[in-house]
Amino acid sequence: MYIAAGSAGCSPSEIAHKTHPPLKVARFPAPPKACRFDALTREELHIPSDTPGISLLMFRVGAFGSSRGAVLLLHGAGSPSSALWDLEPGDYSMMRRLACEGFDAYAVDVRGFGGSTRPKALEVPGDDAPPAVRAKDVMPDVAAALRYAQRRSDVGQVDLVGWSWGCVVAGMAAGRHAESIRRLVLFAPVYDRKWPSRHKTQGAWRSENRALYFKYFDPQREERAVLENHVDALFRFVGPTEEVRLPNGPYRDLYGPDSPVWKPEAVRAPTLIIRGEKDPASKPEPARRLFEALTGAPVRRYVELGDAGHFAFRTKAYRGLHAVVAGFLTERL
Numbered sequence: 001m002y003i004a005a006g007s008a009g010c011s012p013s014e015i016a017h018k019t020h021p022p023l024k025v026a027r028f029p030a031p032p033k034a035c036r037f038d039a040l041t042r043e044e045l046h047i048p049s050d051t052p053g054i055s056l057l058m059f060r061v062g063a064f065g066s067s068r069g070a071v072l073l074l075h076g077a078g079s080p081s082s083a084l085w086d087l088e089p090g091d092y093s094m095m096r097r098l099a100c101e102g103f104d105a106y107a108v109d110v111r112g113f114g115g116s117t118r119p120k121a122l123e124v125p126g127d128d129a130p131p132a133v134r135a136k137d138v139m140p141d142v143a144a145a146l147r148y149a150q151r152r153s154d155v156g157q158v159d160l161v162g163w164s165w166g167c168v169v170a171g172m173a174a175g176r177h178a179e180s181i182r183r184l185v186l187f188a189p190v191y192d193r194k195w196p197s198r199h200k201t202q203g204a205w206r207s208e209n210r211a212l213y214f215k216y217f218d219p220q221r222e223e224r225a226v227l228e229n230h231v232d233a234l235f236r237f238v239g240p241t242e243e244v245r246l247p248n249g250p251y252r253d254l255y256g257p258d259s260p261v262w263k264p265e266a267v268r269a270p271t272l273i274i275r276g277e278k279d280p281a282s283k284p285e286p287a288r289r290l291f292e293a294l295t296g297a298p299v300r301r302y303v304e305l306g307d308a309g310h311f312a313f314r315t316k317a318y319r320g321l322h323a324v325v326a327g328f329l330t331e332r333l
Helices: 094-100 135-153 165-176 210-214 224-234 249-255 284-293 318-330
Strands: 002-007 042-048 055-061 069-074 103-109 158-163 181-187 205-209 243-247 271-276 299-305
Touching (some): 069 094, 069 165, 094 318, 135 158, 135 165, 158 165, 271 284
Antiparallel strands (some): 042 055
C-alpha cells in the first residue's frame, strides 16, 4: 500500500507524489471480533427519488452497537450497489465491515441500475439516442438517499463512498450538498480521461452477458464463489435472460469529450482517494490531478493499494480496501 497524504498548509504538487514503502496486507486491522458478519441483517427497501415516478432500491445494514454515524455507498457504471457492497461469501461485504465499525451502512441503486426504476430510454432501441443516465440525472436519486439516511440514522451529515463512476456521482453530490457530507471517499476514480475508444459512449445503452464477467477470471487474484455471487446479484433483476442492459451515460461522463463533468474544487469535506496499483482504468496521473484539484477539502488523503485493481472489492485485495476506508472514516481529524 503506497500512501500520500495532504492537508491545509502543504503543497499539493509535493504531497501527491510522495510514497512510502509497501505495507503487508497482514498488517491491516480486522473487524472487531465481537461483530459477526453473519449475525448482521440487511434490510431492503424502496424509496422515492426526488424525481416523480422514480423508485430507488436501497439497502441498510444497521450499526453494531452504538452508531457513530451513517455511510452511503454509490456504485459504478457496470455494477449496481445491489451487486457490489454486500457480497455474501466470507467477510467481503463492505457494508457489514462498516456496520461492525459502528456505522449505519446504506447503499442505493440509482435509476437504470439493479432494482431501481428503468428510464424509458432503456426500453427502446437506443443506437441513435443520447447516452442514458448521466451523473446530473441521478442527483435527485442521491439527494433522496442522503435525506433518508439522515432521517433514519438521526444524523446531520453522512459519509459518501463512491466507486468508479460512483466517484463522479459522489463528488458532484458532495459539491451540491456540502452541508450534508461529513467525509468523502473516492475509490478507483476515473478523472479527466477523454478516451472514446475505451468504451462506447454513443447510444442510450449497451447489453452485456454473463459470460463476459467470467472471461478474465483469475484464481490467483479472486475466488470463484465471490465472482459468482457478484454476477448473480448483477443479473438478479433481469429475469431469465442471460443479458443485462446498462446505461451508457456513465461512460460518457467518464471518458466523453465533456469530461470531467464535476468540480472537485466544490467539495468541502475531508476526502480520501484510493486507487489500486494495477488498475488500468483509474490511472495514477489523473488520480493525482484529482487530488490537486480538491482545493476546498480541508483534509486530503491519497492511497494506492499494492497488487489491487479496479475491482478490489471482490478480489483478494478487499481487506486492504476495507481497512483503508474504515480507517479514514473513524480517524479523528
